[in-house]
Amino acid sequence: MRAQQKHFISGAVMAGLLATLAGCSKPAAAPATPSAPAVGVVTVHPSNVPVSIELPGRTSAYLVAQVRARVDGVVQQRAYTEGADVRAGQLLYTIDDAPYRAALANAQAAQQKAAANLVAANAQAERYKALVGGNAISKQAYDNAVAAQGQAAADLAAAQASVTTARINLGYTRVASPISGRSSVSQVTQGAYVQASAATLMTTVQQIDPIYVDVTQSSAAGLQLRQAIASGQLRADNNVQPAVSLKLEDGSVYPLQGKLQFSGITVDQATGSVTVRAVFPNPQHVLLPGMFVHASLVQGTAANAFLVPGPAVSHNPQGQVTALVVDAAGKVAQRTLQADTVSGANWVVTGGLKDGEQVIVDGLQQVKPGMQVRATAAPVSASLPAPASAATSAAGAR
Structure with missing residues (x-):
């Protein structure tokens, strides 16, 4: 009885070993084939693009006007508010005008004297003209009278010019804004002495x-x-x-x-x-x-240019502008682009792409050239951020 049990156990052990060996000899199941990754693409077409x-x-x-002193004198008043808008011709400062009023009065008196001298010289020249015709006076005397008449006329003209100068200087005591614009801080205060020779800066007006x-x-x-x-x-x-x-x-x-x-x-x-x-x-x-x-x-x-979203564009180790596209076979291919400028969030591509090509904008991190992919249309938002290289392009233009 014990011998039969031993034989039965041995048979069971052998059967288990055979089953184990049979299981090990079966081929392993083949792994599942991974599906092609999905990428978002935009189809590009050429157009005329403002660059x-x-x-x-x-x-x-x-306009910038530096208001400077044009006569010497003491500032009596500042007539504007610092930082306020002023009009052309608006009064800004007044300078003590007493000396210039006196100078104008003196010039006017000299003008009157010169005018009186001219009247006398004219009368004498007229009398001598009649006398020289009758040989009552010498020709030399008549010539001297005519010369005196001319000198008197010149003296009157000089006196008139002096009056004009004195009147101009008197006007310079009222300092007005030459342009309309925004006034700045006053450089002088009431009681300050300004000089025409030093062209003392009083304030600045900017349009x-x-x-x-x-x-x-x-x-x-x-x-x-x-x-x-x-x-x-x-x-x-x-x-x-x-x-x-x-x-x-x-x-x-x-x-x-x-x-x-x-x-x-x-x-x-x-x-x-x-x-x-x-x-x-x-x-x-x-x-x-x-x-x-x-x-x-x-x-x-740019005629016949392509607008490519910024996220789709990168640079290779050689510094060339590149982008990944999906070709007719559904595989990823790399294109070298001619793109020097940007328009908003897009690169302006003038070479390297063909009409109707599908440029990858989403899923770039999971693909590389030569891979089989599934292309789906990606929504392109006008609010995409500008590519980082746009700043470089602008900096290079500095």
């Missing part, structure tokens, strides 16, 4: 509506622009004055647009840049002289 550049600059007053914005552009960027226009990549409309938009120090956008005034032709040897001036309306006096701003200038129109 602009952002340049740093500062504001400056449209800030409109106001200038002076920006700097690198000469290299200007050269690239001219080459792009010459090659036909950019089309400039010379009959339309370019509009300029402005971004303030706090990042806000100035609501009013300006116009390009002129572009300098002299390169600053220290900075390698030229000055570009625009003029902006400033009715609310939001812009003050000396403010740091960024101006966006429309340089021209």
